[in-house]
Amino acid sequence: MADILNEKYITFSRKYFPVPQDMAQMHAHKNHEIYFLVSGPRRYFIKDAVYDVSANDAVIIPRRELHRTVTNLPSECERCLIYFPDLYTADIRREIGDAAFEAFLRWGCFCFSRVSSTMFFMLANTEI
Numbered sequence: 001m002a003d004i005l006n007e008k009y010i011t012f013s014r015k016y017f018p019v020p021q022d023m024a025q026m027h028a029h030k031n032h033e034i035y036f037l038v039s040g041p042r043r044y045f046i047k048d049a050v051y052d053v054s055a056n057d058a059v060i061i062p063r064r065e066l067h068r069t070v071t072n073l074p075s076e077c078e079r080c081l082i083y084f085p086d087l088y089t090a091d092i093r094r095e096i097g098d099a100a101f102e103a104f105l106r107w108g109c110f111c112f113s114r115v116s117s118t119m120f121f122m123l124a125n126t127e128i
């Protein structure tokens with residue numbers, strides 16, 4: 001996936017997994033990633049931390065941060081991903097401040113519980 005991401009554009013993907021699947025190894029992307037779990041449970045490994053993610057949770061992962069997901073319960077799942085380059089972080093930096101954004105890059109992720117799926121899909125379909 002990392003090779004097909006364009007450094008100038010926002011990329012959106014949605015995938016349903018009827019059978020539990022684990023990522024074989026840690027990987028990273030050129031762009032920042034927003035991971036939104038539509039259904040099912042997952043376990044997320046980011047840096048040295050482990051997060052149990054449930055339906056309607058979102059995880060934001062900085063560019064070049066090693067991560068992977070695995071099944072924590074035998075269940076189907078569906079997830080959506082948005083990848084975005086640094087080009088689009090100026091507004092985020094302005095809103096939260098440079099110090100908070102730099103902390104995000106150091107920590108390796110932000111996790112949000114029970115995000116509205118309607119809000120997420122509105123974001124994914126917003127024209128830039």
